Amino acid sequence: MDIYYLPGRGGRLETGLGEALLSRGLNLSGRETLGAFAKLSFSEQIEHVAQDLKTHFWHENALVVANSFGAYLFLHAQTLMPPFPGRVLLLSPIVGEFANSESQTFFVPPRARQLMELVQAGKYHAVKQCEIHVGELDWQSNPENVQALATHMTWDVTVVPQAGHMLPKAYVGELLDRWIG
Template sequence: MANPTAKTIYYLPGYGGQLGTGLGRALMDRGFDVAGRETRGDFRSLPFDEQIATVGQDLKDHFWHDEARVICNSFGAYLFLHAQTQMPSFPGRVLLLSPIVGEFANAQARTSFSPPRPTRLKELAEAGLLPIPHVCEIHVGEDDWQSIPANVQALGQLTGISVTVVLGSGHDLGVNYVGSLLKKWLNLDLT
């Protein structure tokens, strides 16, 4: 049951993620209601265009105000950034953790991932055409082979988004780091 006095945060977890576990659970434990899209099941089976249209519609219908808070992790950040390409700059506050910003590969792990439209964000940013939320910050681990810190920093430089590279961290920024970050980020005065 939703807490009518709590602020609601729109959350997009990583690929295959759930709203009520991990970071979503940490937000609930801090007294926030969590809305968003689980990146699994029916939503995951939608074509990419429908996924980003759904995220954009969620934001426009329920979170289009300057006090809105959005937190995205990994592939959830990729979805958010692509939804942002189809609307004006989001008026609220956005926190992107270990964002996927294009394709990546890791020879040691023998794995790679090429998301839909892997170069779109970079191309729009280079052309100065990527709409950016009014308040946005990114945190990425220095050893993150999925988010690739150099690519994330390049996106930040092109767009003016603040990027923090977390020393000694990989794709998982760690409970202690994220806990401290949430404490600071959630307590900011939004007026």
């Protein structure tokens, strides 16, 4: 079975979540979010993702798994194409800017407000089959922001109790087995 995978910022296809996908005998395609790809402009990155999907994964049995910033890339790639026909699993998706007052860290990704503005205006090309999992304590992928986006799109969201941005391995393993199965 083929799967298109987008890891978080600086991620490789064969490590972390990618390793978990490969260990289940899946054929992995996607984009590593480092090196030459990371040096591209955000517009170029989402154009590459959209082209990958339209060229190789444009059918109703297609599977996409995206994590953190990779999910942000996928969500923005959707602005360049009709609704994706396959199934999508987003883990700890970045959906806009975020901040942590305790550590005084923040991140404002490119086009930070665009997704919600498009969604609220009814102009977002929403994938129909999308499942999202986010940690209850995730300040990078704020559960409230994720739920607000998902509610507009009628996507299923699971908030994982006591989990942060990196969801527990056992939880993700069981999720992958169920979702792929």
